[in-house]
Amino acid sequence: MGRDVAPRTPVRTTCPYCGVGCGVLVERTVGGFRVRGDPEHPANRGRLCSKGAALGETLGEEGRLLRPVIGGRAVGWDEALDAVAAGFRRVIDAHGPDAVAFYVSGQLLTEDYYVANKLMKGFIGSANIDTNSRLCMSTPVAAQTQAFGEDAVPGCYEDPELADLVVLVGSNAAWTHPVLFQRLAAAREARPEMRVVVVDPRRTATCELADLHLPLRPGTDAFLFTGLFNHLRRHDALDWAYIEAHTEGFAATLEAARESCGSIPETALRCGLPEQDVAGFFRLFAAQERTVTLFSQGVNQSASGVDKVLAILNVHLATGRIGRPGMGPFSLTGQPNAMGGREVGGLATQLAAHMGFDDPEHVMRVGRFWNAPNMASRPGLKAVDLFRAVGGGRIKALWIMGTNPMVSMPDADTLRTALGRCELVVVSDCMADTDTLRQAHVRLPAATWGEREGTVTNSERCISRQRAFTEPPGDARPDWWIICQVARRMGFGGAFAYESPAEIFREHARLSGLDNGGNRAFDISALAPLDAEGYAALAPVQWPVTQERPEGTARLFGDGRFRHPGARGRLLPVVPGLPATATDGQWPLVLNTGRTRDQWHTMTRTARTARLTTHLPEPVAEIHPDDARAAGLADGMLVRVESPRGHVLVRARVSRAQRPGSVFVPIHWNDCHAGSARVGALVAPITDPVSGQPEFKHTPVAIRPWPGRWHAFLLTGEPVPAPPEADYWVRTRAAGHWRLELAGRSEAPDWHDWGRRQLGRVGEWLEFDDPGGGTYRAARVVAGRLRAALFVGPDHTLPPRDWLGGLFVGAALPEAARAALLAGRPAGGAESGPTVCACFGVGLNTLKETIRLRQLGSVEAVGAALQAGTGCGSCLPEIRALLPAQSTQNV
Template sequence: MTIQIHAVRTTCPYCGVGCGVKATALPGGGATIEGDIDHAANRGRLCVKGSALGETLDLDSRLLHPAVRQGGALARASWDEALDTVAEGFARIIAEHGPDAVALYVSGQILTEDYYVANKFMKGYVGSANIDTNSRLCMSSAVAGHKRAFGEDVVPGCYEDFELADLIVLVGSNAAWCHPTLFQRIVKAKEARPDLQIVVLDPRRTATCELADLHLALKPGSDVALFNGLLAHLARSDAFDAHYVASHTTGLEAALDVANAGDDVARVCGLDPDDLQAFYDLFARTEKVVTAFSMGVNQSSSGTDKVNAIINCHLATGRIGRPGMGPFSLTGQPNAMGGREVGGLANMLAVHLDLDNAGHRDAVRTFWDAPRIADKPGLKAVDLFRAIEAGSVKAVWIMATNPVVSMPDADQVRRALAACELVVVSDVMASTDLAPYAHVALPALAWGEKDGTVTNSERCISRQRAFLPAPGEARADWRALCDVAQRMGYAGFNFDSAHAIFDEHARLSAWKNDDDGHRRAFRLDPLVGLSRAAYDALQPVQWPLNADGEGTARLFGSGGFSYPDRKARFIATGVRAPANVPCSEFPLVLNTGRLRDQWHTMTRTGKSPRLAGHAAEPFVDLHPHDALLAGVREGELARISSRWGAMVARVAHGGGIARGAAFVPIHWNGQTASDARVGALVNPAVDPVSGEPEFKHTPVRIEPFGVAWYGFIMSRHDLALDQVAHWTRVRGSGFIRYELAGRAPVTPDMARALLGAGDDADADADWIEYQDQSAGMLRAALLVDGRLEACLFVARVPDLPARAWLGGLFAAPELGPRERATLLAGRAVQAGPDPGPTVCSCFGVGRNTICAAIRAGDLQTPGQVTACLKAGGNCGSCIPEIKSLLHEVRFAAAAAA
């Protein structure tokens, strides 16, 4: 019998680009992954994270059964027992303390249908708006800015605008790493039209800058001053669209008064006046301008004003909602936009209705036939966890996110959850930083198993379709919510499928849409009443939909904003300093962000050995001058401290950091490193409008993390490393790698204990070691039945053998005499050169290999590197780094000449 294997069209679970994916489940488990050439977001292209999705689908460490805490530990329970515990706990706390004593904290990783049920449960039946989301941490400033300017949270443009623009301004966006497939569309547009100008506004010189015609390394937090200055320049240059402003906007005079009152912009922003003037002139004379902004704008205590300062410049010139022009919010998570549509934030109602509008509240309550409706905004994320610690919120249900790692002042979140009366966690992983605080743990479906819709940054609704069976007893988040709601006696939760939930969501979007004198842009009328088959076959479509069911690419080109008078609002954006500034105790400004090959807290990407090759350890990127002042050296460990917490990371000099600044990636957690949660350091100050925290501006100090030795272990099994001062855990192919540092000398006995080769070790085990006490060196290996089980390398300095060849030994069923003889050398007798850190994850090409090829072949372009090594020839995410290496090799050759 021939088994028919079919590809399933679904959507990537990573960033907000929303790439289409074709996944084919394999009979033996796992799946093959390819880009969906028919999806408009990516046209078949995937970044390296998306390409590696098939490597992340195993059930290792999955939470597969419900659990309830008993006697201090989580114990397996039935779904009925777990759901009863949640329902009874929520009901009792509400009865004793009122609806505001409970809360939900959800995630841009859940589907729109999950979000819809969660919002309906809290706001319509519990009667509290205490539901917030980790999207508060990444895009709530964009939401607030859109609502202030447009009257509704609407991104007015589409991805095609990046290809039609004559000028693209990227603000606080390392799109090359954070939105790679969209960035590759920009790269292709630049190749086709070299006159297309790219300007990057970012304090760091990131991979994105390799494509830029102009990089303005503005001072952190000075974006408002820069765009206010631009607005004033546009006025002086007679670049305003007077007709558009008069017909479709209001408030320009007040915004311009504030802009004209600003100080010397170049000085405030720390920029060369000529470079700033060149940008202003370029913007003024170019009609087709897209200004794309992301976390560097949003994650700020003045993030909403930054968003509005950008929008002001587009409204003043009428460069909005027409081909090739407009402000564009690049969303961080795959379904942050879907969450916004259903009111997933604590200050919103479903379908873009306003929580502070009594008529809107009544409309939603009537539609839901709800017993009550929240009548005031709930607690935003930072305030929510403060309220939990204070005891006013006594129960919280956390879904698909890990606030113990990702929240600012993350140690405060630990304290809050430790004191909370009832913590419910819905997750796919059994062991997380959050798990020790759970009273009830509910196994959720992961990507590939769950079914529903997501909405990307350009308002495109796409289907996520299941292609794998539900493992163990895992259930959809919406199903768990409905089960609890029904146990609490709530009548509106008899959904039997994601399709039924989507249909109700679509009907609500059209419900009384025009009753209050203006028509909301968000509406899904043509999708009301879809059959199950039609929902299953739903093609990607951008809202709002017209009467024929066709999507709308652009909005507001001819006005028609969502305020009752149909006019947009200019917002006067005064310049404010960040909430906390450097001082003698904390002299550096910490910036945080993503890496190219990792995602959030690594519960998915951390499963892929391929993705670990690009950056295996947490690092702090410093200017060499600041490192010298702090007494730390590249390659060694340092402690980074703020008023709120501390972490340890490897010192790096990436070359893109200005003096006075530091950068640390966000991804490491308590399972992947001993002390690397950057959230513990982050400034918890928030934007007063959006509630978004200040992830880009935390005063810190850097100090040496004193250790006596550095080392690494490779092992087939997890190890207990309580005896070392610092460790990082990295998934390899067939082994786990630990990067180590310690203070107590490593003796042969300690090495045996670390590798699990004690007195009771397997009789068939072989132990080999080499020690040079005078050099502080110890190398050891454990073999079982001739197969390499584990190895350890220790030295006084971080100069250790390359890991690549050693890692390859774990694939051998048995080590021969030659491999044994060279094992402790860390390199085969005739091994090739160390490839170096991975640059191209798709083809496993390292930095040293690329540099050697550039020198040997006198290569001049990324295309020549690709032709020689394949590097850069698949997803293209590494092309900016290849360009940087081309410059580096040429510079070194010129310096040596």
């Protein structure tokens, strides 16, 4: 099913991580593949982040699902496909088409997405197909559709580089969209007069670039931007001619803004900000015509997210700053193909080709094009409601493709119960073990990055090819093939007789141009004639791609013509409200969730390489020192974070980067890598009433110390054994070894016996045991090399792991290291500290000491001394933060 397994020339493909959509070049090396940035791809121009740079290390068969499995029994494809088709047909015949559902993913390619949507909406006859993009991008979909008449991002990546003011709202782009952030940093360096404002409750790595950081009260973004709207009106900074010629709804929108936030003092009070900072931001926005507002999950993942996005869109529409170079609102998508999924109608509320259920002509048009016998005529269930329907028994057969909702959905523990009640749960995945796969009746092995052909669309509407450069292992197959095989077995073979993704893409392109005539911005009909060779060679191109613009289109709406009847953009009244959930005496802190620098979603790919697990090797709760002091917490202590719905057990990270009253916990950890760290279990299933996107940024929680009776860590050169009975455990990969963190409240095991049973008796054991003090330390040395180290103590203050971990790399233990082994630190006391630069393995302590001793004052000087920051560049914000303090309030 794949292509040449040993390409002689580099294969051009696209990174499978964030919505930046970076191009990569892949070539085979001895024992693997080399991955580097594609200098010809317009999104990244050769740059890669830490995750993209490590892609070659995530390949291979380890942990892969290699065979179809039914009820724990490996079967052939025919038996598995027959079972899925028969199961869905049985449920449909007995209960109707709305008793079945698909839950898909932005990890799918556009061609996969297209056939899944076609099967469900056109042939099964239900719109119960939703996607994990509902959790990250459905808010801008709804807001852009309301304001512009279509879900379309107006700008391109060049715009932040051309802008005089860039505002990042709810976006830690330095970690979540690193290459775009690097492009912005380079533009700022070339044009020092550019100004950057970051609006975010947390002081993130992105703030390193900011002239002004506004750490607003969580959930108050709409107050800030309605206050800005009012300020622009009072200071005559609106574009009245543009408003008159190209928009509607101004009067009602202004009236709502006046009632919500009539002045700078009121805005500052609502947002919990100093008045002078709010005034400085408003003055900047009013003065700089070339302004780009980049926004992401901090805005989107809210029970009032649509209002927040509309408030941003309103100020751009009212100032005419849209669709022209260096200006416009810009939604940063989370996944590599969140945009492509929206193009084909992957959300339950959409039809393909940017058509919708609200127009009966659209429903008929799509149905005619597909020759669909059972065309759905109304929207289906959005993600949270879809899984509620599974739990309530209304949905009796569910097919989950390429995503892990047991980790990513809110109220995640309830999801386990819901899937346990479902008559038929089918999961297509590339990995053999995920939290969601454990609930599946049928497991289908899917091809993954590097093994499949298709297209993805990034945040700037750029369509790029993903190309195969290796064969899928075992029986793994592309998702489009699996879906089409099931469709054929359900009796829809004529409509799903595709032999290649190129055929699917051509049909997708034809549909985009059907009865279009410029009425819909999404139009790639000029690509419909592509033959197999043309599809294979397809270069990155931004839609629309029409006969008039075959080279693509960088910007939309610059002519002031939108996609509403009458071609006007709509200003929509926004009445900001407080978050749906409030803190109180029992739940005094606000939980915010999000990504970390080197991990992706639920870690199924990124946890496969040590380069990406060393930066933050354990789940953490980041908390302000004042809140830590009030709760009796110390840095590094294990803490229990709990809400009315659940709890997690994680490591405390005390930091002034966190706003007082708030806690941040990463989204990535799951039951395959940690014992109790799925933060989705804490989050209530509260959603925006329009978009259906859940509120992941404002969950009231409590946090308290977790005093385990014993704490331990194990480093081993072999894969980590099954942990002993422990309340807390975390399993990760590190350079040359594996790491297991443990803690428990019950009686500790006999460590001497456990170590020898789990780690083997071969070789020399070095050992120190103090039962009275609760301390045990042991190391196993084989042929002069360290093979295991086990450290146990009564509290969390165990020796640092970094130096010990470094001893696993190398031919033999130095004598000095052997003597210091059980102390857990080198004799001289020098330790590199936690990893900052993943590319070159440079630790925090090494950076600090080198900067101090050599009096380094720039990241270039640090790079020359240590190489840190000269690889992918993802660590540059952290390195800059270690340099002599620089003002970030230059407004």
